[in-house]
Amino acid sequence: MLVVRRLDEKEFRACFAEPMTNVTATANAIVDIWPYVEALNLDEIGVPYLNDVHYVYRDAQNRFDQVLIGTGRFNALLAIVVDLGRSTVFGHFLVDLNKEYGLSGGHLRPV
Secondary structure, eight states: OOOOOBOOHHHHHTTOOSSOEEOTTTOOOSSOOHHHHHTSOHHHHTOSOEEEEEEEEEOTTSOEEEEEEEESSTTEEEEEEEETTTTEEEEEEEEEHHHHHTOOTTSSOOO
16 A cells, blocks of 8 residues: 655755756656555545646755646645655645735636
8 A cells, every 4th residue: 555645834845945946848757656646535635636747846956856736726736745866755745825825816827
């Protein structure tokens, strides 16, 4: 059985090293994230469904990739954090853009 790990905000923030670089066009899959994604309980995360990968960001120290997947929730992305050194999924975190940036309806398109 695949173990999933929901990161708390502190753990997720520890995966950042500025500047984060958008590597969506050039990233090679270090690990297949989809078995991990399929093991997630979407009700627990608070999203009705998941879409495709929208972006991949790499931290400045080349430790982590954050694979951002669109959700059925307005202005929310599911971040799958990949540990590049261990070639494994470190965990996941729901990025709520409304909460993060103080946005509300209509300011951003659905993701």
